Amino acid sequence: MTEEKESLAGRQWLVDKVDNSIKEGQTAIPAIENGICQRCGSSCWVRLPSGFLYCRACVGLGRLDEGKLLVRQAAGSHYPARAGMTWTGQLQERQEGVSRFLLEKFAAKEDCLVEAVTGAGKTEMIFPLLAEAFSCGCRVAIATPRIDVVNELYPRLVAAFGEVEIGKYHGREEKEAANEQLVICTTHQLLKYYQAFDLLIIDEIDSFPYAGNPQLHFAAGNAVKKTGSQVFLTATPPEDLLKAARQGKLAIVRLNRRFHCYPLPVPRLDLYVKPFLTKGRLHPKLARRIKMAAKSGHPLLVFLPRIAQMPQYFAAVKRLLPDLRLATVYAQDPDRLEKVEKFRKGDLDLLLTTTILERGVTFKHVWVIIVAADDEIYSAASMVQIAGRVGRDKQDPDGLVLFCYRRYSRQIRSAVKQIKEMNRG
Template sequence: MEELYGRQKAMQKDEIATLDNSFQWRAGLEVSAKVSCQRCGSRFSKEENQLPNQSYYCPYCIQFGRVTSQTYLVSQVEKPNVSREVVFTWQGSLTPAQQKISDNILENYCRAKNSLVWAVTGSGKTEMIFPVLRYCLQNGGRVAIASPRIDVCRELYPRINEVFPQEETLLLYGDSTETYRYNALTICTTHQLFHFYQAFDLLIIDEIDAFPYEGDQTLAFAQRNALKKAGNYIYLSATPPEHLLESLKDTFCVEKLPLRFHQRPLVVPQLVWYEKWQYCYQSNWKIKKLIVCLKKLLKDNDVLVFCPSISYMQKLYAKVSEFFNSQEMDCVSAQDEQREEKVQHMREGAYRILFCTTILERGVTFDHISVVIMGANHKIYSKSVLVQIAGRVDRKGVYHYGQVIFFYDQKTLAIRHACEEIKKMNRLAQEWL
């Protein structure tokens, strides 16, 4: 049987009869006045989801295998922690501001306290958690770094693997080719946490405010299940929403960093009126403003063009291709099976312009980049999304005059608040300096 240390698997009653005392199990569904799922935390009435044999099932996490009122969730009691040597090969160094935050995170963990790292995009959040990762692993602990976004996990994996080369880091997401194996260091999407039970001494949630985690109570329940009883959290975010800050004020230490590691300010968006941007792909005259803008930006940098929908992106890409070398352009979305390859091509300089949806709003880094948002007033662009997209510019290296352009035809609260937050962080950073 597969190892189930900190892992949970739905099994029938006759299957658990053969298990020894190294296993533990609990009912998959608790049935009282209502039915409660013990894997995802969902509650529903008895009449909603009943099978012909009169048992109940949970429809909310059925993609991970069906849990019924005749099912048990089985796991193995975790192995005791044993101190060990950990190979750590990072050759970089932290700035004084980063070092202060990193020291605080480690101190909080040693005192069994949770941390929220509220740090601007490009501040080096990943590097700041290296010491606490090393400490936890050295003390025999298990660590998971989870993110709602697949692209964030893919970007984190090689960086973590490089500095902890002997940890055999596990990368798990929906379509990943790697199968589960017991290990000390895991990088995964937050949906993968449904498969864990009291597994991790340290659970780090990167981009805690990102879709689809934000507002999803089943993912929050899975996260709580995945942490050991004595375990601790570290949340990472550049744009924590007010309701999150309010909910954490009594249980988390908030470590705030308004400075990027290179100490340059965040790039403030330029607001550019673009009447009827929704239809700009319909004629050469309507597209002219975008073409002029792209030609200007391309003198210094490559360009990411963010679009509010896939259909709009495809139409805009087709029209703009008439004005530039189509071999140096492409478009990418969550539905694209080649998204990973296209993002890599952009990094390598094969493309000068990449049209994209909000899948690239966070967790990805490009050199020499400017950003254009088409229809920044669209409802899909919340304040945090706009701040995150703007944060793609000038993340590392020397300054290359990267710009952030918000094309809009209505000034929304999200636009106004995003610009205010960026300016506020820049003022705070200046005070720090």
């Protein structure tokens, strides 16, 4: 197979018409057939002045018109059979149990769900599974809804599998397609693949934008070979997967302890009668909490429900603590990746953030405060995930998780209940 064809193995792309560009091993199908987009499975289409339809659901990957063709390159099967694992760490007994479960289901080509508390070591638990897949010459993808999680996973996997070619793909880093044996990508990138992977692992399965998105679920199913299997990872599984597990349609394994065996930090609750921010000044109670956290020396994540609130909170915190190194970050922030990395390295003391950092990222010794935890934007699952940022280091297994609210909501009550139940195990 030529280098060009190898780079396109298991991928799909749009062309205007069948011509000499269609080569051996490639097939071309109508991009829209019977009103259904063949790339994302959507019927969410718009009619152009020309009379043709185009798919609105996946237009971010290039406009898919009714008159175009979707070309698919057959997946390769030439990867060397090697373990390739250079990780020398050890799994604990509970983690080994999960790892054995994954190996059994992979051998049986069964899909499965891993429900493990935040900080349980899900990434390390899949290392033996990856090693087994590579030893069989399989191609693997690890997909996650969040760019930040892709960027965090990539160096860890490169360090753990130094003998395996690994690719990283997301919308903030444009690169030419290659044929790496391990692909780490956002779930949107799966729309570019067709029956490419023997094993697809989806991390943070319940996270936006993957959760509740039929187009991305369709893409995930399309990206796996017919003989392949999927593994779903999360601390807060969605109800549809739990229902499938209860009905015996999906294998499930649970781990209710962190790798260091300490309990999850239980959130402290702060009731506020007056607004959190008035005339550019923080509520005195919130100001005291932030001062206390700053004095402790712990890096602090402060979650806000709205991007529009960030400038006012930034100014208020700066007025309160002029010497504090702080920044704001949100999903479309052009400097998002750089700010997150600065916070990780300790070059920032406080980061005002949206739920974009609710999950999948690890910061040493971090504390968290949720402002307006009763806001509708926070689900119980998202608050559990936010709380899970704290206490992940075995040398620092506790820390501040603070929910600030004006109304004790059902979601707050549910989040606290779930954390306490996880600790009871």
